[in-house]
Amino acid sequence: MDVSNKDYSDKSEIDEAKKLIDEITNFQFGNLVKSGSETNTISLQSENISFVKRFDSRTYFLQNSKYGLNKDDGVFHGSDEEQLKLSQIVIDKIGIPLSEVNDKKVLQENIHVAKVDPNKKNLKYENIQKGKVLVKISRQIDGLPV
Numbered sequence: 001m002d003v004s005n006k007d008y009s010d011k012s013e014i015d016e017a018k019k020l021i022d023e024i025t026n027f028q029f030g031n032l033v034k035s036g037s038e039t040n041t042i043s044l045q046s047e048n049i050s051f052v053k054r055f056d057s058r059t060y061f062l063q064n065s066k067y068g069l070n071k072d073d074g075v076f077h078g079s080d081e082e083q084l085k086l087s088q089i090v091i092d093k094i095g096i097p098l099s100e101v102n103d104k105k106v107l108q109e110n111i112h113v114a115k116v117d118p119n120k121k122n123l124k125y126e127n128i129q130k131g132k133v134l135v136k137i138s139r140q141i142d143g144l145p146v
Contacts, residue, residue, distance in 0.1 A: 010035070013042045017051055024093045027064050057146070058096055058139070069111070069131060076133045080106040087135040102140040108133055 014035050021029055030046040037043075040056040052061040066073040076083065083106050091101060109131030114123040139146040 010037055010042070013037060014044055017042060017044050017053055020053075020094070021049065021051055021062065024090050025062070025064075027062075058094065058100075060094065067132075069129075075131065083133060083135050087137060091137065096139065100139045100141055100146070102138040102145065103136075104138075105136045106133060107136055 014032070018029055021027060027049055029044075029049050032044060032046055034045040035043065041052055041054050043050070043052045045051070048065045050061070050063045050065070053059070064073070065071070067075065069075060084104055087104060091098075111129045111131045113126045113129075115126070116122075117124055
């Protein structure tokens with residue numbers, strides 16, 4: 001790959017990051033509110049989307065603040081199988097070779113709320129609710145964890 005003509009400016013990196021977000025999600029990035037680069041990362045933030053990419057590894061952080069309990073877009077209610085299929089699409093689109101994928105696990109957050117009864121000075125527990133769903137993907141290269 002010829003990198004002699006590659007543009008490494010912040011603007012070029014921001015444009016590439018926005019393109020990646022568009023390719024792997026259906027998020028609408030919106031107007032750029034804040035961006036910057038430092039050492040080995042670049043970060044972008046819009047009204048709802050936060051994105052960080054590390055250049056020294058295949059590490060990405062992407063968050064849409066519209067998702068979550070009691071938020072506009074709610075939480076994922078599909079099956080673990082659906083979540084794993086979606087994660088594989090992301091892995092493919094960011095270019096992680098299948099040989100580097102060590103393990104994929106679906107994690108379900110549980111939320112348990114308690115209220116203090118000031119008269120009785122005890123706790124009253126509410127029912128446990130399902131929270132957000134995450135997929136944790138671990139990687140390896142030549143059998144060593146990355």
